[in-house]
Amino acid sequence: PGASPMACALGKGAAIKIKDASVICHEEVVKTLDAIAKENKIPAQKEILLYGGTDTSVLQAAGIGAYAGCISIPSRYIHSGVEMIDLRDVDACTDLATAFALDPTL
Numbered sequence: 001p002g003a004s005p006m007a008c009a010l011g012k013g014a015a016i017k018i019k020d021a022s023v024i025c026h027e028e029v030v031k032t033l034d035a036i037a038k039e040n041k042i043p044a045q046k047e048i049l050l051y052g053g054t055d056t057s058v059l060q061a062a063g064i065g066a067y068a069g070c071i072s073i074p075s076r077y078i079h080s081g082v083e084m085i086d087l088r089d090v091d092a093c094t095d096l097a098t099a100f101a102l103d104p105t106l
Helices: 027-039 056-061 087-102
Strands: 014-019 044-048
Touching (some): 014 087
């Protein structure tokens, strides 16, 4: 799907999750987030994590028919005293989430 496992890099934009150990995001959500990022020139990358998970899996397991999707902030050394992020990635995540929420076609 255009991504390699564990390949997200700091400073390359919002991470549009494809899958992690707890969830496989809905293909349409991934495509829509990617299209919105490109249309709005928001830096973004695809994310496949082999380990760990997010609360996104709860949407999938709820059984209510919601499409699961996730925008993540790329990080290093997660859950440690020296966890690292790039503030430009935070801005990209904020911009992408806002553009997604305000998209009139959704």
